[in-house]
Amino acid sequence: MADRQDSDRREAWDGHTQVATQFLDEQPPSQDLRELGKPVSPTLRELFVVCDPSEALRQHFELGVSPFVLLHDLGTGAGRAFLQGLSERSGWRLQTLSIRRQGFGTVLASLSYLDCPLATGKLRVYLSEVQAEPREQVALRRLLNASATAHVLMGAMQPPPDVAANVATWRDELLSAHPHGRLAVLALPHVRDPDWMMSLSALARTPRWQVEVGPASQTVAANWTLMATYWNRLAQAATPGSVPQIDRLTLSWTPEVPPAPRVPTPMPVVNGASVTAAPRTLSGGFQPMAPLSLDAHLGVLLSQTGALRACLFALANQEVWAQTDGADGVAMAEQGHALLVAVGRIGHSLTLGRSVREAHVSLGEAQVLLRATRLRSGGVLMLILPRDADIAHVRERLQQYEALVLPTRAMT
16 A cells, blocks of 8 residues: 555656756847846946956857957057047047956956947957956967957057067967968057068968068058958958958048949039049948059049149159149159159158158149159159148048058058
8 A cells, every 4th residue: 555655656746857858049148148247337338257367358258259359568558659640539438347356356357459340239449458467468369369359469659679570479379370271460650660570471481371561550540441442342251251350441531422323324523623433431341442644643632631742753864654633743753853862862862761761842832742652663643732730630631542442552
């Protein structure tokens, strides 16, 4: 009798507990879960941890980190200066992540970053400069190096002493984080320092590294354009949808370029220059512009800089390659060449070197600007500008335009 009661109880228990195991579909982490820490102000987030900061960051990245850029500067401070300038020009806040010890509040590490809003989501730009005790500094930088989609190396007006050794050390840090992987590296030099350029050339010889070097630029706007267009090229080469593209390629101006027609047709006169081909629209998904005639480039530059006349000539033999309507190209090339030669002689006499990067002269009724251009190798761009033209603004627009229509070159 007792045995039968025990059997009945077991059958009743089995009837209630024999439930088929169910597997729930794994859901991707939400955007809220991907955010590091909690906001305590518009520019500060705090993350409380019970482990080392690097371990906490690693666990967070394992949840699924969005593609991001890591900004390096070899200790010159150029990276932070760029992010601060970018924040001021764009309105995007430069933010700090403070990692604190749970229960004590002690600050263990601080990271700086800036979020660039996109059509869907955002692109984060981290600064590789990390505030932490030495061991954690190394661990955090190694984790950021290993997780970044692209690395941007910012130059400075005064490159650090022993540039070659600094670049080699930085290269070794990246190699330790990516011993066998491909790396995308964009270098943005502030000046064309010979030691700096030789170091970048050596960097480009690293196996499986894709190293590109942008033109020397000293403005935040031009550097942002170079970085944004470089990122969009990476996005276009990646698996569709895996890397978001940047919509805002410029900070202070939008090139007034007409969209490309479906059937080639003559374009109207733009500020006195006949445009013979139409560039493609520079959208957020940046497509390289269709080939333009040099006259067309000068027409766009005329409208963007406010120049009165423009000419493009060969430095070697003064051959006129392009000119805007109303410009005496032969006379401009002859006198521009003579001015460059005179400036070179002055530099040689003063033991400053014969190389001339740019010549700017203010006359009674106008200003003259001559500078090397990337529109055609060996060419000199000569602009006749109004007397009250802002020459710094003109330089910035020239740099931005060349950065948009001419991609950075790959180092080989």
